[in-house]
Amino acid sequence: MSERKITKVLVANRGEIAVRVIQGLREMGVRTVAVHSTPDRTALHVLVADEAYEIGPAPAAESYLRGDVLIATAKACGADAIHPGYGFLSENAGFARQCEAAGIVFIGPRPETIDLMGNKLSARHKMLESGVPVIPGTEAAVRDPEVAKKAAAEIGYPVLLKAAAGGGGKGMRVVREPAEIDTALRQTMGEAKASFGDDAVFIERYIENPKHIEVQVLGDGEGKVIHLFERECSVQRRHQKVIEESPSPSLTPELREAICSAAVRTAESVNYLGAGTVEFILSQDKEFFFLEMNTRLQVEHPITEMVTGTDLVRAQLRIARGQGLPYTQDELRQRGWAIEFRIYAEDPAKNFMPAIGRINSHIAPSGPGVRVDSGIYEGFDVPIYYDPLLAKLIVWGEDRPQAIARGRRALMEYTLHGPGHNIPFHLWALERPRFIAGTYTTNFIDERFDPAEFQDPLPDDDREALLTAAALWEARRREAVRTGDSPASTPSAWRLDARRRMTGNS
Amino acid sequence: MSERKITKVLVANRGEIAVRVIQGLREMGVRTVAVHSTPDRTALHVLVADEAYEIGPAPAAESYLRGDVLIATAKACGADAIHPGYGFLSENAGFARQCEAAGIVFIGPRPETIDLMGNKLSARHKMLESGVPVIPGTEAAVRDPEVAKKAAAEIGYPVLLKAAAGGGGKGMRVVREPAEIDTALRQTMGEAKASFGDDAVFIERYIENPKHIEVQVLGDGEGKVIHLFERECSVQRRHQKVIEESPSPSLTPELREAICSAAVRTAESVNYLGAGTVEFILSQDKEFFFLEMNTRLQVEHPITEMVTGTDLVRAQLRIARGQGLPYTQDELRQRGWAIEFRIYAEDPAKNFMPAIGRINSHIAPSGPGVRVDSGIYEGFDVPIYYDPLLAKLIVWGEDRPQAIARGRRALMEYTLHGPGHNIPFHLWALERPRFIAGTYTTNFIDERFDPAEFQDPLPDDDREALLTAAALWEARRREAVRTGDSPASTPSAWRLDARRRMTGNS
Amino acid sequence: MWMKKRYVLDNGGEQYTAEVATHRDGRIAVKLDDGGPRDVDACWVQNGRALSLRVDGRMHLIDLTATGQRGGLAATVNGRHLALTVMDELRALAQRSVESTVAGGTVAAEIPGVVVSLAVTAGQKVHQGDAMLVLEAMKMQNEITAPVTGTIDEIRVEVGQSVSTGDVMVMMTAEVGG
């Protein structure tokens, strides 16, 4: 493959992933172009880019999903390539084709690959051909409730309804009995239409209590494919990942070898170009089935980077430039253990309902083994229009117990005030015996999570400290109102006096 | 060695190292106790500890150096062990002995080892015995200028005057001709007395344009010693390290093997217990000489952690508990490249003069390959009494060019307002051809650094943006004064209007 | 010479009384309703956004932020996030008397969104947890369930309608003893 010049890249995304891609490109000396909807003018990815252009109003369909505007913007500012991030147009073959036609490099796989893998049915066929195990299910899209009921009866309940064009956990529903099919099909089709513009849904056997294992792959588009080992992403709510780890605590070396080989076979079957992820479902009796292939960078890619000592954005750019794979399979080793915690603006105590609002405080944790990929800053207003992912906390440890302990330490250090968020959920999860043992499955949250546990009484120490602090806060506030001082400046006298008292000099 | 219970540790230090040690201990389930001088009541290490006690007034000699008070505090609160960090009492054999006598574990080597290595002359003798190469020099302390002149003449100019009890680059002076000896000896003895309470100075041959290479070692105190490879610390000002990297760009695999073996031999010769660093000087013709052994955790230990995938505080605690070495030599590999930038409160344009003041802004960089070990927070007043190290930025990359590019990216992202600091110096250093080539020596700053380069005109773009921003700042300030609004809240109207204009809707 | 002030702190319905006494010489003593007075060493840090407290050597770092509501305070302590309301004693008294007379409730939108379906009608009986409507927000369909068992009095929204945070969507009366 001949080398292609890429010196300026338009990042067709927002939030933490746009920031991370910009950071990676900048480190390679590439000029970075951000795009944004109207309310995202002050979003972090816009602030940190070299250039930024507005592409439309708030709704994604009128901004981040406007392929024509993105390509016109790239042409106008002289960008050689577009990095799509994840979500939005990252798995849109039509957009990839339009880029190609406009002479702009689409940093991702070939459009045919996106087409093939983006449709769950064609992907299934390809896997059957290549000898990669798949879950039993319908071979065609289903729209009619009666047809759906018939298919479900054949497959056997419980079944899973899935948007054919879906991804990222959206547009999926479990159905346990025929009576639920009608509503579930309507809702799933509605979400599929709203999210992906395509209401095709298909039905497959629902594996009870499975684990979600996925394998990171890189392909050079000329037949060479390597894998960067697995990630386990079984902690999910509403079918969306919340905590991911690498390695998986569920794999023996033999099973790891088998599942990574299957992933390489999957990518080889389409002569894969770029970075991709092959997702598998692992049953309780350690059978694994192909779930889908995500033909893009994954939210949880940092845990792979930390364990393998790689940089996947750099790898993507090198491959897009036609410089081939940056690593050989032999060079790659898993070292230590990494866990990612997705920090969402949502209320875990209210069924993970999304939250919005201004970020009043954001002091991210730091120190050994801690990485934070953030899309926010103090004073930023989290908009309602997009995914509520604020930041990702990634921790690395020498082994799994250290990674868990470090995660706990970093989550306790994390200061985040403003919209509700799920840090309390993460701390809860890290204390569950099933999580600590590594035996949790995708039903972990549904089965184990009880919001009432957040209302557990505080230890006496903490409760007293909290009440004391609240009373002192109120005393300070009233003093500030009375004197006209800003609250931050008044209490220095207290500090001095308290100090004097401690040393016994008063 | 029998195992010793350590469940509560008093950290006898302050600043970033106390914070890092507390983080590490907490991750191991150990209860942490901070100590502080009067003005350090609000220092970060005090805020993040489980318990904290005041140990005396501001001067270190009356607080952090008061071994008796530290031991009494540890006894009173039930701490099993004391972690000394670096500096202060970390290399004080008397203190280590007092801990032992009080039944408190000193997390560090045996007092005899500290004694032997803490005195440069006895360390020299030991190395000569063990066949580790040393620099030619006096075998006894020198106090009389005439004796000093005679010794220097024998060794041959230039010579180096060094405080026998020194460390951390303090108490050293180069003398190039006999006329300078008088003043230099007086000043060095003065600093030695003030810093270490001992004015003994000795004289050795000054190696021109050397590199500073050091090797991290761990010993179990029962004869087993392993090394965690080298660090290069040649970027120094006033003989104090400013930037460190690992691996060293100056070592061939053969030289690495030789120097790491010499370090292991050094540690073996004293049956070393705990974490230590053997420092070498590397001449232009790739000869290396033993410089000294630091019998404690080093400021720059994080670059070793990132390259080898280890946790040195965890290793220290395990060894102190009598659980032996946590790694075998075979398991340890260097992966990628790490660079540490010490963020000092100092003015590089004014000969690196220390600075003090309140931290008005501190937004540390984050994202892939970035670690920040910080001892500060927004609103903290940097006190005058202690070392001006505010934080350390450590970056890791797949290779040296990526680590440099990442360092540059992270330094550009680093927001730090308040006291003057040396981030501009680091950015300057990363652009020097000698640094990029890896051929810099310990004279890098003296020879290459010209503060005038900081006054280089800004690129036109940046200059215009800066002036525009300053004018808008002033306009906002005056508007705020007029309306009584706080400056932060007024400009939202501008934002809205600017946005309207961009979309052409006005 | 001690100056005393008393506050009532409400944490999800549980109320505590705290008495803050400040001495002319700068000492602070805090008395909680279930304990004796206690000397505290308190320092505001992080530009006044957090309080560092020492009680018998034990350190507590409490992040505090005012919320929009009157007396509302969001606090974080050791990774636990809590919403508090700080009141003086009079207001606490007034609030208690109001609560005891109200037997119904409203279901308001917690987030702006669009109503995509309704599963109940006015007059209908519902059990706690029953689905009432689906609200689409942030690309997710959120099922809104009945907070208590009782009767629907009024549906204030229609399918397709946009709602803002705080908009009342359903009014209902709780079943006595339900």
Place this chain on the structure above:
Amino acid sequence: MWMKKRYVLDNGGEQYTAEVATHRDGRIAVKLDDGGPRDVDACWVQNGRALSLRVDGRMHLIDLTATGQRGGLAATVNGRHLALTVMDELRALAQRSVESTVAGGTVAAEIPGVVVSLAVTAGQKVHQGDAMLVLEAMKMQNEITAPVTGTIDEIRVEVGQSVSTGDVMVMMTAEVGG
């Protein structure tokens, strides 16, 4: 309807004039002394501590903090840290006239410390860079050198004396043409 204001910006002695024009409709135009007026898209971010500027699509993020001095402003742009003074035109004019009449200077402590030695005496001639005294601060001995070539007028400190930031330690007159 444009409202205009003019400011003088001093960056280490170099002065620039900036004219900020705000239109009733919210537009902002900035004119620097060496260029034409320019529309800017400006947003205050990070709680008003930084300004995000867009000029022809190019983004600039400028951190700004007031320093203690009158009109003093610390700014960071692309990793470059600068100290600016913002003045109105009158003050700039006044400052220029004062500077031109002063031919000497003072050497003040940049940091609190203790004078540990003196190398010069009143009346002595010194060259720029000559050692004048040693100030111990933060455990380091800092050599203070002559800022210009000239004559020492007065030594205002003694060995052993503590000095605070801004305390004048030495007064000197610069050599004409030196």
